[in-house]
Amino acid sequence: MEYLVTMVTRVPDGTTEREVAEVRAREAAHSRELAARGRLLRLWRPPLGPGEWRSIGLFDDAGPEALERTLAAMPLRVWRTDEPTELGPHPADPGPGEVPVAADSEEYLVTYAVDVPSGSGAESPAESRRVRDLAAEGHLIRLWTLPGGGRAIGLWQAPGADRLREILRSLPMADRHTVDTVPLTRHPSDPAQVT
Known part of the structure; x- marks a missing residue:
């Protein structure tokens, strides 16, 4: 099962820079181990405020209890909340590793809800075709459903925010989407292979 985990770290007052550096070094080593075992798939930083430590990770684990054990074993967990x-699976997801991460593109997490009239399907066949075309063009890296129904989250890449907006407007049901976009920066411990 795949999970998106928002991780917020708050270093206690009085912690020395040396202690922080040691914990961060152990965290980076542990992240490499998790990536080698296929548990940590991706790691990003969303926009941060001053003094804020926040990361978003894509994990693959056997279930909620296994994920909690994985997260609890990470060194930064002493200061972090997850x-x-x-x-959930999405029928239009290109699948892991099918769309390479491009070095010349920026990545975005796009959460969207589709407002459709009751009694109609959540997506039109034209929408599904366009999503698959965008994956084939290298814009959509992954796509999942979110709990609660009617919502999805996609990992997109584009040369910039303006281009991403054009791409999302090209979806046939764009006028029915409520969209929340989070620009991502690759984390130094991100295991992704960039092409």
Whole structure:
């Protein structure tokens, strides 16, 4: 099962820079181990405020209890709180590793809800085709459903925010989407292979 985990770290007052550096070094080593075992798939930083430590990770684990054990074993957990979201399969997901991460593009997490009239399907066949075309063009890296129904989250890449907006407006049901976009920066411990 795949999970998106928002991780917020708050270093206690009085912690020395040396202590922080040691914990961060252990965290980076542990992240490499998790990536080698296929548990940590991706790691990003969303926009941060002054003094804020926040990361978003894509994890693959056997279930909620296994994920909690994985997260609890990470060195930064002594200062960190984690908010996992279980990701469900989406029929238009290109699949892991099918769309390479491009070095010349920026990545974005795009959460969207589709407002459709009752009694109609959540997506039109034209919408599904366009999503698959965008994956084939290298814009959509992954796509999942979110708990609660009617919502999805996609990992997109584009040369910039303006281009991403154009891409999302090209979806046939764009006028029915409520969209929340989070620009991502690759984390130094991100295991992704960039092409």
